[in-house]
Amino acid sequence: MSELETKTRYDAAEAEPRILRRWLDSGLFHPDPEGTADENYSIAIPPPNVTGALHMGHALNGSIQDTLSRYQRSRGRRVKWILGTDHAGIATQKQVEKQVQAEGTTRKELGREAFVERVWQWREQYGNTIVGQLQRLGASADYDDERFTLDERYAQAVLKVFVDLYNKGLIYRDNRLVNWDPGSQSAISDLEVEEREVVDTLYYVDYKLADSNETITVATVRPETMLADTAIAVNPSDERYAHLIGKTAILPLVGRRLPIIADDYVKPEFGTGALKITPGHDPNDFEIGRRHGLDELTVIGEDGRLTADAGELFAGLSVKAAQEAVIAALREAGALSRTEEYPHVVPFSHRSGARIEPLISLQWFMRMDELAKPAIDAVKDGRVRIHPERWTKVYFDWMEKIHPWCVSRQLWWGHQIPVWYRGEETYVGMTAPEGDGWERDPDVLDTWFSSALWPFATLGWPEQTPELKAFYPTNVLSTARDILFLWVARMIMMGLEFAGDIPFQDVYIHSVIQAPDGRRMSKSLGTGIDPVGEIEQHGADGVRFGLLAMSSSQDVRYSAEKVQQGQQLTNKLWNASRLVLTRIDDDARAAARPRTVEDRWILSRLARTQKMVAECIETFDFSHAVLGLYDFIYGDLCDWYLELVKPRLYEADGGEKDDLAATLLYVLTETLQTAHPVIPFVTEEIWSHVPGSEGLLAARVAGAPGEVDEAAEQSVTAAIAAVQALRGWRDSVGAPAGARIPARIEAAGYDETATHVARLARVELVGAGDGAAGEPVAQVTIPGGVVNVFASDAVDLGAAERKLAERRKTLQAEISRSEGKLSNQGFVAKAPDEVVEAERAKLVALQAELASL
RNA sequence: GGGCGGUUAGCUCAGUUGGUAGAGCACUCGCCUUACAAGCGAGAGGUCGCCGGUUCAAGCCCGGCACCGCCCACCA
Numbered sequence: 001m002s003e004l005e006t007k008t009r010y011d012a013a014e015a016e017p018r019i020l021r022r023w024l025d026s027g028l029f030h031p032d033p034e035g036t037a038d039e040n041y042s043i044a045i046p047p048p049n050v051t052g053a054l055h056m057g058h059a060l061n062g063s064i065q066d067t068l069s070r071y072q073r074s075r076g077r078r079v080k081w082i083l084g085t086d087h088a089g090i091a092t093q094k095q096v097e098k099q100v101q102a103e104g105t106t107r108k109e110l111g112r113e114a115f116v117e118r119v120w121q122w123r124e125q126y127g128n129t130i131v132g133q134l135q136r137l138g139a140s141a142d143y144d145d146e147r148f149t150l151d152e153r154y155a156q157a158v159l160k161v162f163v164d165l166y167n168k169g170l171i172y173r174d175n176r177l178v179n180w181d182p183g184s185q186s187a188i189s190d191l192e193v194e195e196r197e198v199v200d201t202l203y204y205v206d207y208k209l210a211d212s213n214e215t216i217t218v219a220t221v222r223p224e225t226m227l228a229d230t231a232i233a234v235n236p237s238d239e240r241y242a243h244l245i246g247k248t249a250i251l252p253l254v255g256r257r258l259p260i261i262a263d264d265y266v267k268p269e270f271g272t273g274a275l276k277i278t279p280g281h282d283p284n285d286f287e288i289g290r291r292h293g294l295d296e297l298t299v300i301g302e303d304g305r306l307t308a309d310a311g312e313l314f315a316g317l318s319v320k321a322a323q324e325a326v327i328a329a330l331r332e333a334g335a336l337s338r339t340e341e342y343p344h345v346v347p348f349s350h351r352s353g354a355r356i357e358p359l360i361s362l363q364w365f366m367r368m369d370e371l372a373k374p375a376i377d378a379v380k381d382g383r384v385r386i387h388p389e390r391w392t393k394v395y396f397d398w399m400e401k402i403h404p405w406c407v408s409r410q411l412w413w414g415h416q417i418p419v420w421y422r423g424e425e426t427y428v429g430m431t432a433p434e435g436d437g438w439e440r441d442p443d444v445l446d447t448w449f450s451s452a453l454w455p456f457a458t459l460g461w462p463e464q465t466p467e468l469k470a471f472y473p474t475n476v477l478s479t480a481r482d483i484l485f486l487w488v489a490r491m492i493m494m495g496l497e498f499a500g501d502i503p504f505q506d507v508y509i510h511s512v513i514q515a516p517d518g519r520r521m522s523k524s525l526g527t528g529i530d531p532v533g534e535i536e537q538h539g540a541d542g543v544r545f546g547l548l549a550m551s552s553s554q555d556v557r558y559s560a561e562k563v564q565q566g567q568q569l570t571n572k573l574w575n576a577s578r579l580v581l582t583r584i585d586d587d588a589r590a591a592a593r594p595r596t597v598e599d600r601w602i603l604s605r606l607a608r609t610q611k612m613v614a615e616c617i618e619t620f621d622f623s624h625a626v627l628g629l630y631d632f633i634y635g636d637l638c639d640w641y642l643e644l645v646k647p648r649l650y651e652a653d654g655g656e657k658d659d660l661a662a663t664l665l666y667v668l669t670e671t672l673q674t675a676h677p678v679i680p681f682v683t684e685e686i687w688s689h690v691p692g693s694e695g696l697l698a699a700r701v702a703g704a705p706g707e708v709d710e711a712a713e714q715s716v717t718a719a720i721a722a723v724q725a726l727r728g729w730r731d732s733v734g735a736p737a738g739a740r741i742p743a744r745i746e747a748a749g750y751d752e753t754a755t756h757v758a759r760l761a762r763v764e765l766v767g768a769g770d771g772a773a774g775e776p777v778a779q780v781t782i783p784g785g786v787v788n789v790f791a792s793d794a795v796d797l798g799a800a801e802r803k804l805a806e807r808r809k810t811l812q813a814e815i816s817r818s819e820g821k822l823s824n825q826g827f828v829a830k831a832p833d834e835v836v837e838a839e840r841a842k843l844v845a846l847q848a849e850l851a852s853l
Numbered sequence: 854g855g856g857c858g859g860u861u862a863g864c865u866c867a868g869u870u871g872g873u874a875g876a877g878c879a880c881u882c883g884c885c886u887u888a889c890a891a892g893c894g895a896g897a898g899g900u901c902g903c904c905g906g907u908u909c910a911a912g913c914c915c916g917g918c919a920c921c922g923c924c925c926a927c928c929a
Contacts, residue, residue, distance in 0.1 A: 008889060220929060270928055284927045390857065394924070397856080554858060555922075559865050561878040571889065579888035627876075642888075731895045737884050817873070826909030835872060
């Protein structure tokens with residue numbers, strides 16, 4: 001009890017680690033795999049990169065998932081929050097490469113085995129900082145059953161999926177144009193490419209015809225790729241070039257003979273209407289080339305330099321240098337007719353930031369259209385629901401025109417593709433084939449290939465484990481929208497295909513938290529705010545509250561004030577609890593035993609709040625849930641109820657005291673329970689001081705909310721309004737704060753609250769027959785009537801009169817507005833009767849008040 | 854090029870089925886009232902981006918425009 005008596009401020013930094021320890025030691029977060037997924041509740045965390053540190057997005061998503069998890073635990077459900085990290089192929093490999101380079105060596109010098117070993121070491125050393133940071137946030141994930149996407153069991157699942165898909169004909173190897181990322185020296189998928197606007201130069205290059213003096217001019221932004229040209233294309237309906245179709249042009253600098261072909265793809269109005277075709281280095285040209293059976297030449301290598309096939313003049317040059325050299329040569333040859341600036345969007349690697357180099361390359365692809373169909377149906381028929389709903393359309397749009405997925409990556413860190421080659425032979429299987437001379441495919445799988453299995457591979461699939469039975473499908477997947485296609489859509493496809501069911505019922509797409517100035521939060525821009533620093537400063541509860549309060553169905557800016565608000569709430573709750581707990585007996589026990597109207601009122605307000613919070617959490621409306629909690633705790637509980645019961649709390653005895661203590665404890669306990677999913681630390685801490693409390697609040701199952709009491713609410717709401725009106729009047733007439741002013745309530749509905757109103761407004765109630773009071777000097781309007789205020793030294797009569805005049809003016813304005821409305825025949829005739837009636841009643845009340853002043 | 858979101862108080866954001874605008878912070882005034890001065894009480898502050906329409910009534914519904922942001926997209 002002494003801590004409660006002396007600590008006037010809640011000390012989150014002191015309390016939180018202590019409470020976290022108790023939670024972790026309790027085993028509460030590690031449920032036994034019993035029961036079925038229908039009975040239980042589970043969430044699979046979006047696995048953060050092992051290399052990563054907690055950023056604001058993780059902190060928000062962690063707060064959301066933890067609020068859901070703790071809420072469901074309080075409903076008595078067995079809850080498993082599946083935890084783990086992702087090996088994050090490119091990102092991790094890049095980190096370690098950087099480290100290795102700093103030591104003066106390179107990945108290639110080390111060799112594959114040694115390098116991969118280095119990555120594992122690196123992961124051991126730095127890998128799990130984020131898990132500790134999630135704990136700091138209070139995340140009630142299952143730390144005793146952590147997964148990594150390169151775990152042995154997980155890897156087996158990945159290989160099995162690959163082999164099965166291969167056997168079904170959905171995975172195949174093909175020589176196709178891919179997005180080559182010169183930065184990471186690997187192919188990447190379409191989804192890892194971002195378009196950026198750049199200003200290039202459009203070069204007009206003249207190609208001579210083989211058998212005439214004519215020339216045909218093409219426009220290109222990438223003259224260096226002309227070295228791999230294999231045709232020129234024009235639109236078949238373009239009269240300017242009709243006579244050239246079927247003829248042959250000569251490629252400048254190289255001398256190659258190029259057929260002039262007709263293809264509808266060419267836009268006559270763009271450039272010159274003639275297009276050079278480079279199937280080896282342009283996606284559109286690639287398609288045209290395949291249509292016309294053109295050769296596919298390659299002059300740019302995987303290292304981003306020109307190959308020997310580019311000719312000795314250019315071989316070995318970087319793309320940029322080659323462009324300059326080609327332009328110089330064209331200029332010298334007189335083949336460059338003009339140039340112009342040309343702004344357009346071109347692809348860049350989302351991973352390395354390098355400009356994408358389209359290359360023809362032998363890669364593994366996965367056909368998606370067949371898998372997409374059932375995944376579309378799952379959302380269409382509501383088995384999977386996406387919130388906010390507008391994202392379902394985005395999901396459908398992408399899924400309905402889905403393209404093959406390039407799944408191989410030229411990296412070392414990841415799941416090595418389970419394919420072996422020997423001469424012309426190919427073997428696909430989970431283990432190496434029998435016999436000598438087999439060589440395994442050196443490539444690894446796209447990280448997202450393994451992530452796509454996350455909800456079931458974490459639970460032991462393909463074994464039919466008790467975990468799988470108890471927790472698959474999961475209930476909710478909470479994530480930011482940027483990985484809707486990259487991850488969420490693919491999980492739905494893979495879940496349906498391999499685990500035989502949807503991977504989750506609800507997808508919640510949360511806000512992206514931007515920097516306070518509206519820019520993206522990013523380390524490189526210097527706009528990031530470290531959630532761990534915020535936790536240290538304001539407590540995990542404050543940060544959780546703040547993030548949830550900020551979040552909505554759209555992007556929001558980081559609001560330090562909301563975090564501050566959360567921190568203040570924890571302090572308020574702490575102090576309110578001190579007031580209650582230091583003044584009731586140790587043998588008091590929580591029970592709703594209302595004796596007064598304010599008791600019935602707070603129980604009603606509490607019940608309302610409990611229902612509201614539950615509904616908001618279940619519909620993913622977190623900001624309203626937490627702000628509603630704030631209003632209840634700050635407003636109803638602290639500002640009013642505790643102030644209303646203070647006299648009883650100090651002075652009552654016997655049964656009255658016992659009932660009050662029981663009711664206060666009930667209200668406090670239920671408040672703690674309701675707020676716990678949002679602010680778990682402070683509520684757990686206070687719970688430990690509640691007399692008779694057993695075990696952890698985090699493990700406590702909530703009872704059903706009580707009933708709403710409309711009559712009590714009406715009565716106390718009026719009392720509150722009366723107090724506020726009287727306080728406002730006092731202030732306006734300059735009454736000293738301590739002065740008690742004689743007054744008489746002339747209004748119905750205050751039988752039970754009159755003494756409260758008088759005390760909180762600091763007025764002295766005088767009886768109706770008390771002639772000594774004389775004539776009232778002022779009237780203060782309150783719900784249902786007025787309060788007559790009598791002369792007192794504390795009242796500045798001039799100020800009182802000014803106040804009255806002001807009120808008259810307001811009333812007159814309102815009356816004329818109301819009269820105008822009611823004399824409008826349209827309103828009276830067409831508005832619903834109840835609206836018209838309410839307006840009439842209001843007018844009568846206004847007129848009565850004006851007449852009384 | 855297509856699509857989606859946004860534009861409400863100085864700042865960050867709420868505004869449920871259309872019925873005379875709310876919160877937090879900041880600001881002003883008054884209070885060390887025995888839970889909390891990182892507190893308590895009171896107050897000031899808004900032509901709801903612009904134009905038009907529907908309606909008795911529009912922040913909310915419809916059409917158009919402007920600006921900001923995001924996603925998708927194979928015009929050299």
